[in-house]
Amino acid sequence: MSQQPDLFASKEPQTLIDEDGTAVLYPQWLSVARRASLFADLQSSLKWEQTHLQMYGKRVPIPRLNAWYGDPSSRYSYSGAYFTPRPWTPALQGLRDDLSTVVGTAFNSVLANLYRTGRDSVAWHSDNEPELGPEPTIASLSLGADRVFVFRHIKSRRQVRMTLQDGDLLVMAGQLQRYWQHQLPKVAGLGEARINLTYRRVLA
Numbered sequence: 001m002s003q004q005p006d007l008f009a010s011k012e013p014q015t016l017i018d019e020d021g022t023a024v025l026y027p028q029w030l031s032v033a034r035r036a037s038l039f040a041d042l043q044s045s046l047k048w049e050q051t052h053l054q055m056y057g058k059r060v061p062i063p064r065l066n067a068w069y070g071d072p073s074s075r076y077s078y079s080g081a082y083f084t085p086r087p088w089t090p091a092l093q094g095l096r097d098d099l100s101t102v103v104g105t106a107f108n109s110v111l112a113n114l115y116r117t118g119r120d121s122v123a124w125h126s127d128n129e130p131e132l133g134p135e136p137t138i139a140s141l142s143l144g145a146d147r148v149f150v151f152r153h154i155k156s157r158r159q160v161r162m163t164l165q166d167g168d169l170l171v172m173a174g175q176l177q178r179y180w181q182h183q184l185p186k187v188a189g190l191g192e193a194r195i196n197l198t199y200r201r202v203l204a
């Protein structure tokens with residue numbers, strides 16, 4: 001992964017998982033100036049929506065807000081239905097271009113998540129939707145509040161736990177989504193918001 005002047009990595013990358021897939025953390029990947037303006041821009045300008053899941057015949061709100069942006073061709077399925085992403089905003093497209101260059105994957109969509117407080121979360125799952133292909137490379141950028149993020153191997157049950165901080169980039173690749181799940185647990189007493197952007201390549 002190469003560096004660009006604005007996207008300085010002030011610390012060495014850390015390989016967190018290198019077995020049945022890879023997870024590499026690039027701490028403070030975004031410059032301090034870019035982090036703050038980006039968070040404010042995304043929080044106010046993205047079309048945040050409440051998604052519901054069908055669980056045991058009930059319509060249950062997921063504990064976070066989200067928004068999909070991307071190329072028109074990057075249709076995705078969620079909970080059995082197909083959706084077309086919203087057209088790129090300048091900020092999301094600029095980051096897409098930078099990330100595609102430095103990670104070496106032609107990302108065509110992004111799922112944005114807004115965790116309003118520590119009560120918002122993501123339960124155990126893998127990003128293993130068929131339209132991402134068998135070995136998806138996913139670039140996950142964190143902004144705002146620090147949050148704990150945990151991986152769990154589906155067979156050995158080994159866990160790898162880290163704190164994702166403002167400006168951190170996590171790149172997941174290879175067989176990771178097949179062998180590992182991940183979650184973002186709730187945090188008691190946290191009032192600060194976090195935004196996460198997961199850049200993905202949806203196959204036609």
Ligand SMILES: O=C(O)CCC(=O)C(=O)O
Nearest residue numbers: 111113122127184196198
């Ligand atoms: O917020 C995060 O760091 C992870 C989000 C996530 O796993 C997802 O949207 O699939």
Ligand SMILES: [Mn+2]
Nearest residue numbers: 125126127182
């Ligand atoms: Mn995920």
